[in-house]
Amino acid sequence: MSASQGLNDCSRGYATQLDDQDRLRHLRKEFIVPTKADLKSKTLVNSASNSENDDQPCIYFCGNSLGLQPRRTSERIISHLTSWAKKGVYGHFTPHEDSNLPPYLHVDDIAAKLMAPLVGALPEEVALMQTLTANLHLMMASFYRPTEDKYKIILEGKAFPSDHVVESQIRHHGFDPKEAMVLIEPENSGSPTISTSHILSIIEKHASSTALILLPGVQYYTGQYLDIERITSYAHNLGLTIGWDLAHAVGNVSLQLHGWNVDFAVWCNYKYIDSGPGVIGGLFVHSRHGEVDLSTRQDGGAGFRPRLSGWWGGDKATRFGMGSDFVPIPGAPGFQLSNPSVLDLTAVIASLEVFALTSMAAIREKSIALTSYLEDLLLHAPAAVGLDEKGLPYQIITPSNTAERGAQLSLLLKPGLLEGVMKALEDAGVVVDERRPNVIRVAPAPLYNTFTEVWEFVHIFKVACLKAQNGRANGGQEVIALKGQDEKGWAQIK
Ligand SMILES: Cc1ncc(COP(=O)(O)O)c(C=O)c1O
Structure with a gap:
């Protein structure tokens, strides 16, 4: 073909x-048209x-x-509802021979494992949680650390209203969006797409005062797929951190987030992933940013990357110990806040099972x-x-x-x-x-x-x-x- x-x-x-x-062609019958x-x-x-x-x-x-809705979504959801109806709170811990879903406590791990190949990540670099916009805020809380000299965020001028997230983060840190937001506009007024060379030139121009770059993998309006690998590598050579909004890229194009050394990425699962309106979102954090090394605490460090944390991101071994000392799970799961909606995760897993039938x-x-x-x-x-x-x-x-x-x-x-x-x-x-x-x-x-x-x-x-x-x-x-x-x-x- x-x-x-x-x-x-x-x-x-x-x-x-x-x-x-x-x-x-055999996969069409997996969906309700x-x-x-x-x-x-x-x-x-x-x-x-x-x-x-x-x-x-x-x-x-x-x-x-x-x-569209995969046929197996309703089966999986009914099975989850049955386990809740018949087991109540035991459902958190009890595996069932006739269910391919693990106890609620571990559903997030299974979902991340199934999602990882779609975005070219290690399983521990993926977490399914919150929604795209909420995840963007959480990622920026960790990766946007402005200083007096380096405070700008570079994004594209026609970004999905993600620029509101950016604007509010800039204000949250006490800076003025008029100075701190750098918008990449198409170089040619006759075409709404943006060439890679133009993107790189804007990054270079503002590198010395920039704290973060945030770009879309696939641009929602034009459908343009940006060169994630090249732009990420260029940003890194200038010492800059770069994150990606993959709403239109995940399940659509072949991604290699780990290999491309992407710092972080966020996405939703209701577009090409087919998991239903407003369903739980996803994020990627490169393994080098997810390390937990408690030995550095002796020098006054936290032992892990700063973040807005929540109890569900805490080490599973001590999560239910109810202690006040937060130690995150290494990797992306350490950025989770709350126990995730199992209903949502069940829908995402149903879709990912369909993706697993191919590559x-x-x-x-x-x-x-x-x-x-x-x-x-x-x-x-x-x-x-x-x-x-x-x-x-x-x-x-x-x-x-x-x-x-x-x-x-x-x-x-x-x-x-x-x-x-x-x-x-x-x-x-x-x-x-x-x-x-x-x-x-x-x-x-x-x-x-x-x-x-x-x-x-x-x-x-x-x-x-x-x-x-x-x-x-x-x-x-x-x-x-x-x-x-x-x-x-x-x-x-x-
Ligand atoms: C590029 C992009 N970012 C973000 C969103 C929406 O994010 P959320 O799921 O948080 O509403 C969309 C939705 O269409 C989108 O296209």
Whole structure:
């Protein structure tokens, strides 16, 4: 399966052929894909469908926002609820022969072990805890230690509202965000992406006064995948600490956080990890920052990296001793605060079991092929639907280099089309998300999406663009009608 095979053959049959060759196609059945009727229904049970078409699965390209539910999630959650119902507090300690979940006390360890290969970490470098934003604050409490000379934080100008975290941390330490926040803006006003060389030049410019760099692994708006290894290494050579927001990277691209020597990273588990809305988040702390050496206490040191600590991060051997001397578990678990929600962890473990059926390398390989096929069809499929290739009413703002993007393509529509396009997509049972005023984000997830869905999406999307264009030109009246299909299956317009 290569990235650009789609160029020569734009037929639906070719998409089916790509699905037949897909080594991950068996994983789709691990997920519940809503039907079009489910999406339209006003109730949760027995969605009534008005047509045969409504019984079909929707096209769900929104894994960048909220991934689909694995089938095993409800089984695992019911099993957890049963253990709580039947064992009460004994559930903390009692293993069960017919459950693959350990006693509540150790569920966090199992979750971290399953998560580690996805982010290229040692198991002890990962903790599943809190939420992304809370974890960002906790990491900054430990890694942002400003002084009078080195107090700045470098981040990108279009960061997800993480800049509020940064701003509040800067104020918390008594500095002025106007002086202490350095925003990296795209160097070219015609493109929202940022080149690595530009990022490095800003880091170099402010190195002497900077205390921390915080960047996204995959940028939420453009889908750009930053060169984490190179930027981390450059920062380290200048003596700087760097953390990463991996909300859009985890479960999407192959990460090697340990090998790349990343200081810390945070993420959520509801996007490509598929563990449910608002579910518990995750963090990575490199092993060199998680060491506990009590012998240094003799010199007045704490024996571990400073942090905002909580009892659950305390050494397991003494955790229930209820002493007041906090000694953290070595590694990322030593940054935990509270006993974690087992309900949440159960959902994350269910998803990670699905990931364990394959590898991130295989997922990434399919993802590159799937997204490249989407790009090829968006840019080069025949203009049979009536859109002129040269005058397409949209532009892909995600980098075309597959090494610089994950699953998502961000499409910048011509002004005024967004509403009409989104309405037409929704009517056709296609789920993508919008970033106003003019961008839609399209993210086929390799675990459950197919090449045929990509083909159908492009087809529906091009018709949606035409409808939106014509609707605008005719005072909101929809004036296009389909006259049939060409020999490749593309719609033709009367
Ligand atoms: C880049 C990025 N950071 C942070 C968040 C949200 O963090 P939280 O889970 O704490 O609400 C998102 C959510 O979409 C995101 O895209």
